[in-house]
Amino acid sequence: MAKGIIGKKLGMTQIFNEQGQVVPVTVIQAGPCVVVQRKTSAKEGYEAVQIGFVDPVSGKRASKPEKGHCEKLGVAPVRVLRELRVEADDPAKPGDSVLVTQFSEKAKVHVTGVSKGKGFAGVVKRHHFRGGRATHGSMFHRAPGSIGGSSDPSRVYPGIRMGGHLGAEQVTVRNLEVAKVDAENNLLLVKGAVPGPKGGYVVVKQEA
Amino acid sequence: MSDFIFDKVESGLLRKDLPRLSPGDSVKVHVKVREGEKERVQLFQGTIIAIRGGGLRTTFTVRKVSNGIGVERVFPLHGPVIDKIDVVRHNRVRRAKLYFLRKKLGKAGRLKEVRDTSAD
Numbered sequence: 001m002a003k004g005i006i007g008k009k010l011g012m013t014q015i016f017n018e019q020g021q022v023v024p025v026t027v028i029q030a031g032p033c034v035v036v037q038r039k040t041s042a043k044e045g046y047e048a049v050q051i052g053f054v055d056p057v058s059g060k061r062a063s064k065p066e067k068g069h070c071e072k073l074g075v076a077p078v079r080v081l082r083e084l085r086v087e088a089d090d091p092a093k094p095g096d097s098v099l100v101t102q103f104s105e106k107a108k109v110h111v112t113g114v115s116k117g118k119g120f121a122g123v124v125k126r127h128h129f130r131g132g133r134a135t136h137g138s139m140f141h142r143a144p145g146s147i148g149g150s151s152d153p154s155r156v157y158p159g160i161r162m163g164g165h166l167g168a169e170q171v172t173v174r175n176l177e178v179a180k181v182d183a184e185n186n187l188l189l190v191k192g193a194v195p196g197p198k199g200g201y202v203v204v205k206q207e208a
Numbered sequence: 209m210s211d212f213i214f215d216k217v218e219s220g221l222l223r224k225d226l227p228r229l230s231p232g233d234s235v236k237v238h239v240k241v242r243e244g245e246k247e248r249v250q251l252f253q254g255t256i257i258a259i260r261g262g263g264l265r266t267t268f269t270v271r272k273v274s275n276g277i278g279v280e281r282v283f284p285l286h287g288p289v290i291d292k293i294d295v296v297r298h299n300r301v302r303r304a305k306l307y308f309l310r311k312k313l314g315k316a317g318r319l320k321e322v323r324d325t326s327a328d
Contacts, residue, residue, distance in 0.1 A: 010214040010217075011214050013214075013217065013218050013264060014264060014265065015221060015264075016221075016284070016286075016287050016288050019242075020240070020287050020288045020289040022284065022287070027214055027217055182217075185216070185217075187217065189217075
């Protein structure tokens with residue numbers, strides 16, 4: 001099966017490598033996960049494996065549709081579902097467990113999650129405009145400045161960068177190094193930062 | 209639940225084999241030095257002038273005067289480079305950061321020893 005797992009971001013800390021250097025890591029509660037559904041091009045139109053994040057309360061808290069979906073496929077109720085695209089000859093079937101042990105240390109992984117929402121953000125935060133001087137009589141602080149010409153072209157060109165909603169979108173951070181795999185506690189320690197808040201769900205994938 | 213697991217990760221990496229350190233202590237830090245293939249232990253003896261951070265992030269600064277030149281080294285308390293730490297002397301100090309020692313030369317930089325360590 002394609003290497004991938006659903007995880008929950010627990011937070012960041014640091015560990016020491018063999019040289020005694022400090023490595024910043026994100027701790028991810030990676031699974032255990034279970035294969036819920038095998039989607040095929042014959043039936044669904046594409047090849048994928050749907051996996052679910054197993055946690056102790058999902059049996060009680062799962063909604064009726066969630067329970068129904070899992071029951072039909074003969075697996076215990078799970079609430080967090082994600083899909084991984086696979087090759088047509090992939091042998092995965094519902095009920096198979098997906099564990100952290102599929103990852104090895106030093107492997108490069110891609111981590112996808114929903115970034116922290118920043119609300120309506122100005123142009124300085126959102127597009128890294130430099131803004132103006134704060135003091136010394138400056139009357140231009142964080143405003144966007146000119147957004148185009150005057151009577152020619154008499155309109156603002158599409159695509160001009162302006163303020164607006166920032167964050168809370170899907171972000172993938174690629175090629176993060178796996179610093180440590182804790183199979184006993186289903187933990188994955190990934191070097192560097194990962195999108196989203198603590199407690200947010202992420203998908204960790206390793207390209208073949 | 210999640211926080212509990214997270215704490216377990218951090219506390220599992222803390223070192224419990226080291227003595228309790230406080231600012232003003234005269235210490236011998238046994239530092240592991242790697243030279244090519246070989247690993248040996250080097251001694252760094254001085255006074256702790258600062259302890260920063262908490263938990264796994266704790267670092268401490270040791271100052272010594274070597275050939276008339278002040279040398280300070282910052283060590284991560286829980287890092288593997290530290291072989292062991294000996295507390296040579298426990299001195300009486302009234303503040304947490306002893307940066308004022310940098311300006312005290314010779315005799316002016318002495319600290320008074322506290323012998324009664326049971327009070328700690």
